[in-house]
Amino acid sequence: MLYVDIPTKSEMQALVAARAEASVSIYLATTPETQRIGEARTRLGQLLKQAEAQLEEAGAAKRTIWPVSEQVQDLIDDDDFWTFQSNSLVVFVTPDSIRTFRLPNHLSETVQVADRFHIKPLIRAVSVPQHAFVLALAENEVRVVEVLADAAGEEIRVPGLPKDAASVAGTANVNSRNYSGRLGGGEGQKVLLRAYCRRVDAALRPLLSGRSEPLIVAAAEPLLSIYRSVNTYDHLAPDAIEKSPVRVPAHELGSEARGILDALHAARLKDIHALYAARENEGRATTQVARAARAATFGAIDTLLVDIDEVMPGMVDEQSGEITFDDSENATSYGVVDEIAGRVLATGGTVLGVRREDIPQGESLAAILRFAL
Numbered sequence: 001m002l003y004v005d006i007p008t009k010s011e012m013q014a015l016v017a018a019r020a021e022a023s024v025s026i027y028l029a030t031t032p033e034t035q036r037i038g039e040a041r042t043r044l045g046q047l048l049k050q051a052e053a054q055l056e057e058a059g060a061a062k063r064t065i066w067p068v069s070e071q072v073q074d075l076i077d078d079d080d081f082w083t084f085q086s087n088s089l090v091v092f093v094t095p096d097s098i099r100t101f102r103l104p105n106h107l108s109e110t111v112q113v114a115d116r117f118h119i120k121p122l123i124r125a126v127s128v129p130q131h132a133f134v135l136a137l138a139e140n141e142v143r144v145v146e147v148l149a150d151a152a153g154e155e156i157r158v159p160g161l162p163k164d165a166a167s168v169a170g171t172a173n174v175n176s177r178n179y180s181g182r183l184g185g186g187e188g189q190k191v192l193l194r195a196y197c198r199r200v201d202a203a204l205r206p207l208l209s210g211r212s213e214p215l216i217v218a219a220a221e222p223l224l225s226i227y228r229s230v231n232t233y234d235h236l237a238p239d240a241i242e243k244s245p246v247r248v249p250a251h252e253l254g255s256e257a258r259g260i261l262d263a264l265h266a267a268r269l270k271d272i273h274a275l276y277a278a279r280e281n282e283g284r285a286t287t288q289v290a291r292a293a294r295a296a297t298f299g300a301i302d303t304l305l306v307d308i309d310e311v312m313p314g315m316v317d318e319q320s321g322e323i324t325f326d327d328s329e330n331a332t333s334y335g336v337v338d339e340i341a342g343r344v345l346a347t348g349g350t351v352l353g354v355r356r357e358d359i360p361q362g363e364s365l366a367a368i369l370r371f372a373l
Contacts, residue, residue, distance in 0.1 A: 003032065003084035004148055005102050006125050015117050016342040020094035022064050024051045025118035026072075027110045030085040030102070032151070037082050040089065047111050048072045054113040067095040075100070092117050104130050104148055108309050114334035120341055124308045124353035129214055129261045132237070134253045135204070136245035137219040137227055139165045139174060139193070142200055144207070145250045147216075147261075153254020160203040165196040190222065197227040208233050214264060216257045218245040239263060269358055272303060276360050276368055283372045287363035289336060290323055295373055296340045297321030299347035303368040304340070308353040310364055312336040316343075337365055 007015065026047050030040040048069060055065050071093050075081060086102040093099075103125045112118035134145040134153065141164055145153045165174045174192040208215065215233050217224060218241035228236065239260045245253060279285035286292055293316050295301050313326035314336040323336055341351045344367075360366045 003102055004086050004104050004131065005100075006104075006131065007101055007122065009126075012119070012122070012126060012345060015092065015099075015119050015122075016345050018092075018094075018117055019115055020096065021115065022055055022060055022068055022095055023114055023117050024055075024068055024072075024091075024093045025110075025112040026051065026089075026091040026093075027107050027118075027121055028089055028091075029106065029109060030087060030089045032085055032087070034083055034085075037085055040085070041076050041082055043109075044072065044076055044089070044091070047109070048076075050111045051113055054111070058113070064095050068093050071098040090122055101125075104151070110311070112311070112335065116334055116339075116342070118311075118335055118338055120306055120311075120335060120338040120353060121308050122353075123306065123341060123351050127352040127354075129264050132214045132216055132257050132261055133208070134216045134218055134241070134257050135200070135227070136248070136253060137197075137200065137217060137223050138244055138246045139196075139223065141246060143245070143250075144204070145253045145257075147254045147257045151254075152251040153257065155250045158203055158207055160206075162196065162199050162203070165193055168192070168196045168199050190226065193223060193226050194230060197223070197230045200227070201230055201232055204233065208235075211235070214261065216240060216260055218243070218248070218253055218256070220244045237264065269352075269354070272305065272352070272368070273360060275303070276366055279368050284369040285367065286369070287359070287361050287366050289340070289364060291373070292365055292367040293323050293336065293340050294321035295367060295369055296343035296347070296349075298373065299343075299349075300369045300371055300373055301340075301344045301347070301349045301367045302370045303350045303352075304344045305352050305354055305359045305366045306337050306341050307356045307359060307364050310337065310356070312364060316340065340365065 028040060028043055028047060031037060052065055052069060086104050088103045088105050088107040090101040090103060105125050107121045132147045134147060136143040136145060142161055144156055144158050146156050147153045162168050169192040174189050212235055214235050214237040216237045217227055219227060220243055224240055237260055241256045276285045312335055315324045316336055316339045344351050356362055
């Protein structure tokens with residue numbers, strides 16, 4: 001089973017704002033299979049040595065380097081930590097603190113040292129929908145299945161979730177033909193099913209509070225439409241698994257949900273590309289890194305697409321946004337596109353980490369501006 005702790009929006013903003021004399025960012029491949037995790041633990045030690053070498057080359061004092069090394073070594077030795085892993089591990093460490101994230105993405109291995117963290121690869125984890133919940137809803141049963149990346153869907157317990165529609169109605173079934181006011185026949189059935197769906201919606205609120213993952217409904221009509229009419233969660237997926245989920249195993253529901261997640265991401269990218277084309281004609285879109293850096297510095301970028309794999313060494317002036325490029329990665333520079341992304345997040349913009357082929361004109365980034373500069 002994948003163990004995932006994807007950063008929240010507030011955590012991303014905190015990472016963007018963090019500054020330290022030695023900020024080390026390590027990305028490496030891991031595995032949820034505990035019996036095979038030893039290789040990843042060994043590899044983390046090797047990547048730590050690369051970080052130490054970068055710090056030494058930059059002239060960092062030993063009193064700065066050894067706390068970084070000590071914290072990572074402690075992590076390597078923590079058997080409990082390595083028992084629960086996913087497909088990638090991100091380690092952010094300074095002389096004073098260490099923070100880790102276990103991600104379902106298969107991210108490229110990298111080690112970056114600067115005065116700030118290298119967050120761009122992490123952006124993909126929060127911009128591409130890989131985590132969702134499936135509400136498997138039928139008259140005689142209701143379940144919730146959690147979907148994570150390429151792991152099998154897993155049923156989870158939700159306190160307060162009703163057993164079925166009849167238990168909510170307090171009757172043997174919801175198909176009675178006897179009338180009592182409106183409660184009879186087809187109309188009465190819909191009244192009872194609507195009450196059932198409201199109870200389900202109420203039970204889901206504590207689980208979904210503060211979240212933005214899609215909720216995908218697996219149900220047949222009329223329950224599907226009835227649930228949509230009473231749902232209070234803002235991120236209900238527009239597409240559904242339109243069939244009865246009775247006796248459908250969790251892994252099968254998870255597989256069908258991933259197709260819906262892929263479609264959601266594709267539709268979002270299509271909309272962004274269309275908006276980019278429209279804004280480009282108005283002078284409010286660019287793939288030029290220098291122009292994007294200046295726009296991000298002045299809070300002008302609304303939406304930014306970035307290539308998560310590319311690292312462009314250099315620095316961006318805090319006041320003017322002017323870029324100074326570097327010949328190679330080192331501890332005195334940082335990723336330019338990474339910094340642009342951070343400034344967009346800090347000013348309330350949206351950043352999506354994608355592959356280069358998903359960026360207009362196949363460039364390193366594409367920015368849609370709030371106003372022309």
